[in-house]
Every structure is written in structure tokens, then in C-alpha cells.
Amino acid sequence: MGETGYLYKKLHEDFIDGHNGTTMSEVSTIAAVSVIAVLLRDSVMIALSLQTLQVRSKFFLDFVCIILPLILGPTMFSEHLFIFVTSLVCLIILSIFMSLAKKTEGRNEKYTRSGVFDIDMSEKRPFINYFRAILNVQTAVVILAVDFTIFPRRYVKTETYGTGSMDVGVGCFIIGNAIVSPEARGKYKDRRFFSDKVLIIENMIKSSIPLIVLGLLRVLFVKSADYQEHVSEYGVHWNFFLTLAAVKIISTVILCILPVTTSSILSVVITVLYQYALCRCGLSQYILNGSDGQGTRYGILDANREGLFSCIGYTALYFAGVQLGQYLFIKRTKLHEWLKFLSSLVAMCMLSLCLLWFLSNAVEPVSRRLCNAAYIVWMELKYWPNQIYQPAFYQL
Incomplete structure (x- = not known):
């Protein structure tokens, strides 16, 4: 690489390194745009009776109501985010009033006040599909936008401690995989024999091969092209795909030994022990500064210390996601059952918020690089509000 190429690479690395995030x-407001965008699309479809639209028309509506807000929110309207979100909410309220006016016009009251809560709801859980789909779209948008100056630097990944918008990506992918895992959906109930457990692990390794291949190809292409890297994110050779594969395989092996019902206990125990190692055993200083305290990287372990050790925290987060998935897939058919589910999510959010405040102030600030206890709780707090959306007004 020539001197010009080296300078360009260095400038690009400096453009994405050394940031401390935002509040x-x-x-949370940026993340709420995705939920609001889906609500806007659904409410507009109902208000205008567009459920029978052709595929091309639905694609256009999805682009206008979902994709555009996801693009405009963190870029053009990043300095006026509250006004942008408020405007979207006002459009949703207007659409809901229009749909309710249509449904009640010219007909008698269908339900009594008490009967409304006994309405039969679909057993489908569209909010899970919405979350996973929006996560992929939002990731694509942000990865492209981060290379442009219109994307605020406070939203990029933080260097060590802090909360940036891009810091939620890997955590949300971990939870997104966990809630739909076979363990969360009760697919591995019959695993009494050793041969059954071996077969489960084999299948999990096979399903993780695409992630491993993508991770290895990324290392190969980045190194061969001498492309700019954010080494302090995962290390020299480790990356996001390898983290997803490693956490998936490790969690499956553990849950083949221990009951799936212990997922929440495992999450708490691993989080506490890992945080203790970070704070009391010097692990945090090793991950941040290396074995010599100067940030140099000797050997495979030292070169990839961020990616390898953060897998411990992500495994704890995965177990929390499995437990949440088990709760999500409990059979619910009545509106009052979903409202009860909603109230429990709100309660868990409040509890997580208090715990996050305590950990951030009394233990250690949020760090995606370390995947510490504060980050794990923050990711759980980020995920639960996205599940609060349940389109009950379809049935009313």
C-alpha cells in the first residue's frame, strides 16, 4: 500500500474510532423509530383499507412508512429527533381514529366493556418477526450511513465505555437468535439419552457453519485488501459472525447438560461471575490494555481478547433471551392474556432500568467492548420495549 492509501486508511479508522456515544x-428514541414505523404502516393499512394491496403497492407503502423513517431519523432529523418522532406518533393516532370511525359507523356496539377483554386473539406473534426484520434493515442502513458525515459521530460504536446507537447491534442479534432458538420454543424436550444430546450439538454446529464461513471470509478479505479495521472492537482476527457462532454453540452445549428451565439462573450466575472477574481479578484491564499494559497484542489470545472474552457476557445475554423466548411462546388466546403479558413486560422494563442505573453508577459503566453486566442489562432493556407492540386494535 502506498503512502496515500495508508493515509486514507488511517483517516478512515480515526473517523470511526475513539467515540464515547450519546445518552x-x-x-432509546432512535430505537423507538422502528417500532413507531411499523405501527404507522399497520395503522395506515387499516385506516385506508389497504390489506388487499398488490405486492408492489405494499412494497411502496413499506418503503414510505418503514424504510424512510429508519433512514431519516438518525441522519437528516438527528438534531430534531423528538419533533420527528412526535410527528410520526401524531400520524399513527390520526390513522387509528380513522379506522375506529370506519368500524363503528353504521353498526351497533359489538362488545360490552367486559367482553372486550375476552376477544379471541391470534396465536401468532408478529412482533417477533417485526423485530428481527427491522433489526436487519436498520443494521444495513446504519452500516452504510456510518461512513458519511450526515451520520452523527455520537451514534457510532463507542471505543470503551458509553452508549452509542450502533452498540446495540450485536446484543440485539444475540437476543433475536435466542428467543427463537429450539430451546426457547421447547423443541428439545426429549433429550434424555446421550445420543440425543450429541445429535442436538451436531445439528447446532452444522447450522452455525454459515456464520463461521462468513467470519473466516471476512477475515480473509479484510486482511488481503488491507481494509481499515476497528481492532479494539473484537480483536485482530475475531469478528461479529464468529461471536454469534461461538455463543450459539456454547449455549447449546451447556443447555444439553443443564435443563432449559435454568436459563435465567445461568444468565444471572454467568453475569455476576464475569463482572466479578472484570472488576476484581483484573480482567477488565487485561482486555483493555493487553498483557503488557500497553495495548500490544502477542499471540492469538492477546490479539483477540475483546472478542473471545466478550463471548462470556454474550452467552449470559443469550441465556436471558432463551428465558424470555420461553415466556413469549406461552399460549395466549384472549386479549386480557396479552394485556397481562404487556404489564409484565412494563414491570420488567422498570426493574431493568433501576438495575441498569445501579450497575452503571456503582459497579462499571456500560461497555459493549467488555460486554459487562451493565451492557447485558441494557440490551435486555432495549429488547423488551420492542415486544410491547401487539396489534390488538386489529381485533376491535
């Missing part, structure tokens, strides 16, 4: 409230 948690702003990150």
Missing part, C-alpha cells in the same frame, strides 16, 4: 435516552 441512553437518545439511543
Whole structure:
């Protein structure tokens, strides 16, 4: 690489390195745009009776109501985010009133006040599909936008401690995989024999091969092209795909030994022990500064210390996601059952918020690089509000 190429690479690395993020409230507002965008699309379809639209028309509506807000929110309207979100909410309220006016016009009251809560709801859980789909779209948008100056630097990944909008990506993917895992959906109930457990692990390794291949190809292409890297994110050779594969395989092996019902206990125990190692055993200083305290990287372990050790925290987060998935897939058919589910999510959010405040102030600030206890709780807090959306007004 010539001197010009080296300077360009260095400038690009400096453009994405060394940032401290923004406030948690702003990150939450950015994340809320995705939920609001889906609500806007659904409410507009109902208000205008567009459920029978052709595929091309639905694609256009999805682009206008979902994709555009996801693009405009963190870019053009990043300095006026509250006004942008408020405007979208006003459009949703207007659409809901229009749909309710249509449904009640010219007909008698269908339900009594008490009968409304006994309405039969679909057993489908569209909010899970919405979350996973929006996560992929939002990731694609942000990865492209981060290379442009219109994307605020406070939204990029933080260097060590802090909360940036891009810091939620890997955590949300971990939870997104966990809630739909076979363990969460009760697919591995019959695993009494050793041969059954071996077969489960083999199948999990096979399903993780695409992630491993993608991870290895990324290392190969980045190194061969001498492309700019954010080494302090995962290390020299490790990356996002390898983290997803490693966590998936490790969690499956553990849950083949221990009952799936212990997922929440495993999550808490691993989080506490890992945080203790970070704070009391010097692991945090090793991950941040290396074995010599100067940030140099000797050997495979030292070169990839961020990616390898953060897998411990992500495994704890995965177990929390499995437990949440088990709760999500409990059979619910009545509106009052979903409302009860909603109230429990709100309660868990409040509890997580208090715990996050305590960990951030009394133990250690949020760090995606370390995947510490504060980050794990923050990711759980980020995920639960996305599941609060359940389109009950379809049935009313």
C-alpha cells in the first residue's frame, strides 16, 4: 500500500474510532423509530383499507412508512429527533381514529366493556418477526450511513465505555437468535439419552457453519485488501459472525447438560461471575490494555481478547433471551392474556432500568467492548420495549 492509501486508511479508522456515544435516552428514541414505523404502516393499512394491496403497492407503502423513517431519523432529523418522532406518533393516532370511525359507523356496539377483554386473539406473534426484520434493515442502513458525515459521530460504536446507537447491534442479534432458538420454543424436550444430546450439538454446529464461513471470509478479505479495521472492537482476527457462532454453540452445549428451565439462573450466575472477574481479578484491564499494559497484542489470545472474552457476557445475554423466548411462546388466546403479558413486560422494563442505573453508577459503566453486566442489562432493556407492540386494535 502506498503512502496515500495508508493515509486514507488511517483517516478512515480515526473517523470511526475513539467515540464515547450519546445518552441512553437518545439511543432509546432512535430505537423507538422502528417500532413507531411499523405501527404507522399497520395503522395506515387499516385506516385506508389497504390489506388487499398488490405486492408492489405494499412494497411502496413499506418503503414510505418503514424504510424512510429508519433512514431519516438518525441522519437528516438527528438534531430534531423528538419533533420527528412526535410527528410520526401524531400520524399513527390520526390513522387509528380513522379506522375506529370506519368500524363503528353504521353498526351497533359489538362488545360490552367486559367482553372486550375476552376477544379471541391470534396465536401468532408478529412482533417477533417485526423485530428481527427491522433489526436487519436498520443494521444495513446504519452500516452504510456510518461512513458519511450526515451520520452523527455520537451514534457510532463507542471505543470503551458509553452508549452509542450502533452498540446495540450485536446484543440485539444475540437476543433475536435466542428467543427463537429450539430451546426457547421447547423443541428439545426429549433429550434424555446421550445420543440425543450429541445429535442436538451436531445439528447446532452444522447450522452455525454459515456464520463461521462468513467470519473466516471476512477475515480473509479484510486482511488481503488491507481494509481499515476497528481492532479494539473484537480483536485482530475475531469478528461479529464468529461471536454469534461461538455463543450459539456454547449455549447449546451447556443447555444439553443443564435443563432449559435454568436459563435465567445461568444468565444471572454467568453475569455476576464475569463482572466479578472484570472488576476484581483484573480482567477488565487485561482486555483493555493487553498483557503488557500497553495495548500490544502477542499471540492469538492477546490479539483477540475483546472478542473471545466478550463471548462470556454474550452467552449470559443469550441465556436471558432463551428465558424470555420461553415466556413469549406461552399460549395466549384472549386479549386480557396479552394485556397481562404487556404489564409484565412494563414491570420488567422498570426493574431493568433501576438495575441498569445501579450497575452503571456503582459497579462499571456500560461497555459493549467488555460486554459487562451493565451492557447485558441494557440490551435486555432495549429488547423488551420492542415486544410491547401487539396489534390488538386489529381485533376491535
